[in-house]
Amino acid sequence: MIELRHLSAGYRGTPVLEDVTLTFPTGCVTVLLGPNGCGKTTLLKTALGLLPPLSGEVLYGGVPLSSLSPAQAARQAAYMAQSRNIPTITARRMVLHGRFPYLSFPRRYRKEDFEAADRALSAADALALAERPMQELSGGQRQKVYLAMALAQETESVFMDEPTTWLDVRHQLEVMRTARALAENGRAVVLVSHDLCQSLRVAGRVALLAEGRLQQLSAPEALYESGALDRAFGVRVRRVETEGGWQYYCEEPPEGGVHNG
Numbered sequence: 151m152i153e154l155r156h157l158s159a160g161y162r163g164t165p166v167l168e169d170v171t172l173t174f175p176t177g178c179v180t181v182l183l184g185p186n187g188c189g190k191t192t193l194l195k196t197a198l199g200l201l202p203p204l205s206g207e208v209l210y211g212g213v214p215l216s217s218l219s220p221a222q223a224a225r226q227a228a229y230m231a232q233s234r235n236i237p238t239i240t241a242r243r244m245v246l247h248g249r250f251p252y253l254s255f256p257r258r259y260r261k262e263d264f265e266a267a268d269r270a271l272s273a274a275d276a277l278a279l280a281e282r283p284m285q286e287l288s289g290g291q292r293q294k295v296y297l298a299m300a301l302a303q304e305t306e307s308v309f310m311d312e313p314t315t316w317l318d319v320r321h322q323l324e325v326m327r328t329a330r331a332l333a334e335n336g337r338a339v340v341l342v343s344h345d346l347c348q349s350l351r352v353a354g355r356v357a358l359l360a361e362g363r364l365q366q367l368s369a370p371e372a373l374y375e376s377g378a379l380d381r382a383f384g385v386r387v388r389r390v391e392t393e394g395g396w397q398y399y400c401e402e403p404p405e406g407g408v409h410n411g
């Protein structure tokens with residue numbers, strides 16, 4: 151399990167987030183929610199060791215991340231990043247990059263790496279794209295390949311930064327279903343999304359970040375009932391009960407805005 155202890159994260163000594171204590175348990179989708187620029191990506195990158203903490207600790211299974219090699223860390227946590235350069239390779243080669251942490255010198259893929267890559271392509275509904283060059287794929291198709299690359303890493307924790315960007319509604323729902331299925335199969339899924347309504351439906355727990363702090367960590371229903379979402383986003387979040395459970399939606403704030411307390 152990955153754990154953040156009194157973590158301050160930011161750039162060049164200036165914190166974006168301070169004193170965040172949070173665990174990402176297995177079997178659960180933890181969604182990070184918060185307004186633009188509140189530090190969601192900064193927190194993910196710090197938890198993954200891509201950005202050094204300003205203070206506090208990141209622990210992987212009780213071991214400080216700073217004491218692990220990049221390959222050891224990458225066998226525990228995979229990252230589906232928000233944007234990246236598009237290399238001139240096929241989708242299958244891209245997904246095989248997810249196997250790097252398992253290769254020893256000389257880096258030659260084994261049969262099991264090809265099998266893991268194809269399992270991941272299949273789970274991300276991207277097997278049909280395997281031989282296509284990345285450069286020729288649409289934004290949504292590429293997004294599926296990046297998801298497959300993260301899955302091919304076969305880690306206990308999977309971090310996804312806005313994984314539904316570029317996807318049409320059906321594929322957005324599929325990615326959310328995949329996130330939930332990964333958690334049901336015992337993984338820890340950490341998801342950043344701007345789709346408040348989908349996030350509240352998929353989350354086991356929501357960490358609400360705003361004003362440089364972790365404001366609240368709770369189940370979606372409790373977070374909704376607290377009114378903290380309305381205050382953080384300056385909207386009115388509403389919900390209706392349907393056969394499929396709660397459906398959330400947002401309305402304009404009342405005149406005069408949403409007040410604290």
Ligand SMILES: Nc1ncnc2c1ncn2[C@@H]1O[C@H](COP(=O)(O)OP(=O)(O)OP(=O)(O)O)[C@@H](O)[C@H]1O
Pocket residue numbers: 161166184185186187188189190191192193
């Ligand atoms: N490389 C960087 N150097 C300096 N400041 C940065 C850097 N990257 C991000 N920031 C700043 O850190 C703050 C948090 O950015 P971050 O990308 O973590 O926010 P976010 O919550 O993920 O935002 P969004 O919802 O818009 O994607 C912002 O003020 C941003 O300008």
